[in-house]
Amino acid sequence: SAVISQKPSRDICQRGTSLTIQCQVDSQVTMMFWYRQQPGQSLTLIATANQGSEATYESGFVIDKFPISRPNLTFSTLTVSNMSPEDSSIYLCSATISYEQYFGPGTRLTVT
Amino acid sequence: KQEVTQIPAALSVPEGENLVLNCSFTDSAIYNLQWFRQDPGKGLTSLLLIQSSQREQTSGRLNASLDKSSGRSTLYIAASQPGDSATYLCAVRPDSSYKLIFGSGTRLLVRP
Numbered sequence: 272s273a274v275i276s277q278k279p280s281r282d283i284c285q286r287g288t289s290l291t292i293q294c295q296v297d298s299q300v301t302m303m304f305w306y307r308q309q310p311g312q313s314l315t316l317i318a319t320a321n322q323g324s325e326a327t328y329e330s331g332f333v334i335d336k337f338p339i340s341r342p343n344l345t346f347s348t349l350t351v352s353n354m355s356p357e358d359s360s361i362y363l364c365s366a367t368i369s370y371e372q373y374f375g376p377g378t379r380l381t382v383t
Numbered sequence: 384k385q386e387v388t389q390i391p392a393a394l395s396v397p398e399g400e401n402l403v404l405n406c407s408f409t410d411s412a413i414y415n416l417q418w419f420r421q422d423p424g425k426g427l428t429s430l431l432l433i434q435s436s437q438r439e440q441t442s443g444r445l446n447a448s449l450d451k452s453s454g455r456s457t458l459y460i461a462a463s464q465p466g467d468s469a470t471y472l473c474a475v476r477p478d479s480s481y482k483l484i485f486g487s488g489t490r491l492l493v494r495p
Binding site: 371373375377 | 417425426427428432434472476481483485486487488
């Protein structure tokens with residue numbers, strides 16, 4: 272199994288600012304994933320982050336808006352840039368270990 | 384394109400009742416299927432993982448079955464308790480992909 276932690280757990284941000292979310296896994300993993308969950312919705316994959324290469328973004332998500340770093344096999348960051356109220360969501364970090372996917376506790380972002 | 388559907392969207396039962404949550408998927412070419420639990424405003428907790436070659440998995444009061452050929456999985460919860468109240472999400476990993484595809488979830492309320 273895996274334990275995944277995220278910081279911050281929640282934040283309230285002003286329109287136009289940026290927030291960086293950190294994700295730490297307690298073991299080395301090849302792939303890490305970032306998801307968004309808008310209010311009342313299921314999860315939507317933003318991007319896949321591999322160590323040593325550029326993140327792969329899903330349709331509708333772009334690097335300028337959601338830059339991702341993956342400096343090593345246990346850590347990743349997601350930045351939500353130039354925020355608007357539509358970015359208010361829970362952002363979840365995830366990793367796969369032995370074919371099972373684990374999730375962090377999420378970061379609840381409110382943009383005012 | 385793989386689609387995952389969960390029925391019902393919401394369910395309210397009295398404490399002690401046995402219940403079944405349903406998940407269906409359109410493409411039977413899956414690598415595995417995973418059931419998750421999500422408490423309000425929180426991350427996802429993995430409940431059960433079923434590989435494509437397996438028919439069922441059990442953990443405590445939970446039993447998940449998989450019928451790959453018919454594109455269906457069920458999550459059976461025995462002797463439900465108020466602490467089981469949460470949203471239950473089903474997700475499949477296609478054979479050809481490392482990405483999970485999520486259903487929209489079943490919101491369960493167990494009344495004392």
